[in-house]
Amino acid sequence: MADSLHILNGDSTLQLFKQTTIEGETFVWREVLAEGPVHSNFNSEDFWNQRRAFITQSFDTTAEQYNQDVYLPFKKLSSQLSQYSEIVLWFEYDLFCQINMMALIQYLGEKREPGQQISLVCSGKIDDSEKLYGLGELNPKQLADQLQQKLKLNTREFEFAKDVYQAYCSANPNNLFTYTIMPSDEFPYLSDALNAHFRRFPNSISGLSEIEQTIVDLATEGVDNHHKLIGRMLRWQKYYGFGDLQYFNTLSSLKGLFTDYEKLKIKTEPELSSAIQNLDRNMILGGASLAKWQFDPTSEELIPSASA
Known part of the structure; x- marks a missing residue:
């Protein structure tokens, strides 16, 4: 077996990784399974066909580009996994990474x-402050120090991750609820990340997800520039971990809420409530439909929507 393979959460981590003395080969995972439908049979052709269709429909890319950047590199890697004595996963505390x-x-x-050893480095809390750190916020020495604190994964962690993944892919998102109230010493950031996932469903009172409501609030406060608004969203988020593309897509999906979309002028009542009711909820997160589930802010869990 070769020595080590490091699977990294993004290209920015790769650039920082190159500045360290950490030995081993690297691979960048470029999928974003926190967005769109996810098939339960990971790495199957059904899984890849579903992901390719979603990514090409939702982002400015082609099937050929997806194959080149994501599908083919992972298929090649999956055929070579047995070559490594240790595989180290490098991820962060947010929903995107979790x-x-x-x-x-x-x-x-x-x-x-x-x-063969499978290990995990998951950044978040690294000092006495309340701040949670992404891998890209660390310096090369801090990144190397994180490796010394890696978690060596065993059967219990593999079974736990399998249960979480299958629950995420389920049509009933409340299959995840147990993992939001059951703290895990091995995966300390998962509960907060899944709670953020729940808040992506329409609120049963307002009809808007937490992200959508924040966009509406910022526009109501007078933020009248798309790029400024997205910048505020990136600074606002804590457990989402999304990039600007995800927020631009969400903003675009809310066009019907504006009297002037270019200047971000929000409709007033009762037109606003009517526009919210007419938002397109034809979207799947994991395995669950936004049209069929709502977030109940009182119980902080998902309930079937009235229209389901």
Whole structure:
């Protein structure tokens, strides 16, 4: 077996990784499983066909580009996993990373060879402050120090990740509820990330998700420039971990709420409430439909929507 393979959460981490003395090969995971539908049979052709269709429909890319950047590199990697004595996953505390992380952990748990070690580095709390740190916020020495604190994964963690991943892919998102109220020493950031996932569903009172409501609030406060608003969203988020593309897509989906979309002028009542009711909810997160589930802010769980 070769020595180590480091699976990184993004290209920015790769650039920082190159500045360290950490040995081993690297691979960048470029999927975003926290967005759109996700098939329960990870790495199957059904999984990849579903993801390719979603990414090409939702972002400015082609099927060929997706294959080149994501599909083919991972298929090649999956055929070479047995070559490594240790595989280290590098991810962060937010929803974006936690879903990707769970998917890969359950997959590697199924594919690992006898004697092969699978380990995890998950950044978040690294000092006495309340701040949670992403990998890209660390300096090369801090990144190397994180490796010394890696978690060596065993059967319990693999089974746990499999259960979480399958629950995320389920049509009933409340299958995840147990993991929001059951703290995990091995995965300390998962509960908060899944709670953020729940708040992506329309609020049963306002009809808007937390992200949508924040966009509306910022526009109501007078933010009248798209780029400024997205910048505020990126600074506002804590457990989402999304990039500007996700927020631009959400803003675009809310066009019907504005009297002047270019200047971000929000409609007033009763037109605003009517526009909210007419928002397109034809979207799947994991396995659950936004049209069929709502977030109940009182119980902080998902309930079937009245129209389901």
